[in-house]
Amino acid sequence: MSDNVARRGFLIGGLGGAALLAAGCTSNEPAAAPSSAAPAASTAPAGGNDQPGDKVVIGFSAPAADHGWIAAIAKNAETTAKQYTDVEFRPVEPTNDINQQISAVESLISAKVNALVILPNDGQQLNQIALQATEAGIPVINLDRVFPDKLAYRTWIGGDNYGMGVAAGHYIGEALKAKNVSNPVIVEIQGIATLPLTQDRSKGFADALKTFGFSVTAKQDAQFTVETGNEVATSLLQAHAKIDALWNHDDDQGVGVLAAIKEANRSEFIMVGGAGSANAMREIQSGTSVLQATVTYSPTMASSAIKLARLIAQGKGMSDLVENQVPQSITLASETITKDNVAQYLELGFES
Structure with missing residues (x-):
């Protein structure tokens, strides 16, 4: 677009x-x-x-x-x-x-x-x-x-794109810190990299991770679609035998990202989504998915x-x-939805 x-x-x-x-x-x-x-x-x-x-x-x-x-x-x-x-x-x-x-x-x-x-x-x-x-x-x-x-x-x-990145970065930083992970492999799946909105999200994410002494290991842009989310996730999973955390900017393209993760049978990392879709919230609520949180940008x-x-x-x-x-x-504000508060947000989620 x-x-x-x-x-x-x-x-x-x-x-x-x-x-x-x-x-x-x-x-x-x-x-x-x-x-x-x-x-x-x-x-x-x-x-x-x-x-x-x-x-x-x-x-x-x-x-x-x-x-x-x-x-x-x-x-x-x-x-x-x-x-x-x-x-x-x-x-x-x-x-x-x-x-x-x-x-x-x-x-x-x-x-x-x-x-x-x-x-x-x-x-x-x-x-x-x-x-x-x-x-x-x-x-x-x-x-x-x-x-x-x-x-x-x-x-x-409107919403806060930089704030989305900050929220995702803080969640991942805190989670990895709690696990005493050092030098983590953190991957990022963007939307369209040339857009200011994507750049704002990525900057917020990088700035938040920096406060924990972490940085993004690899990032690749998708196109906000299920298909491109699947393709990019597949590529990143193949390139990294072990991942500690993944942030996907968009829950709609996240449908494809999650499909690639399940197809590769990978579960060693935590994933954070972006948007607040009902699909993402149900994944979080299940307690069986790598997707553990999503940061909001609400319709x-x-x-x-x-x-x-x-x-x-x-x-x-x-x-x-x-x-x-x-x-x-x-x-x-961009809020963080986890298993602890997902019930409060589920009725507001949009269908991917």
Whole structure:
């Protein structure tokens, strides 16, 4: 997807949404067709800002659901919007074609929706249309892949790629330290190596490992797909007769990684995933897999984006904050899911 997958734009920002997990991630590269999307993470409106207000129309545009994470994004957005009687949810046809997404967003601008939630295929290429929406007086809630021009959006919400790497590195570092392992063989399976999101994850991982005196022995990039995950894992397993730890950036491609590990009958190492898929969580819960943890980049951010769009369109702020306006950027934390807490997260996992 070249930059079409640059969905992991990042901003320094700092506020996690209440009761939302921040999850690890995948991307929008082609992958095995998802079986279903995860249920929306948000609960029914309960009071305060959730009480019915002015009727608002929220437009929504995202890439095609050819990947478990993206499918869950769309499902979370739709389900959350339906929980509000004062929200009319107006999604446009999902697409991976830049020009088609631009045309779709133009139609929402022409319809004069009250707010727009956009997960762009490519933030750079859709920046101009987001600016047009803003200039037309329509607040844009930029979801995940960031628009380069801050004037193009009212609020950005997304995950923390660097934080994913840090979380994975700390888990592996602590585990190896507890086993008194010295000079460990640590391998890393990236997504697409040229993408900033992947580079951020790898840097966070390396920085965290460094605090334990460890470093990555070998890393190889896949393409966020089951097939490439399987191919890369097979190659790394053949190249290293003994491995102490493996971090795979993406739980969707992790399906292929786990298949390769089982095919090679290898179990001497620990594995950490990335995204928070239901498939990965079930592996962790089983207690019989090398996969012992996954670090989150949650599609529940789409639920939060809809909530933010509603508040902004109604001129409200976030009730738990002192400020009268919704923050300009919200970066969700990356959490670590293990057998000890997986039950709390399982219902939020998306299907790979």
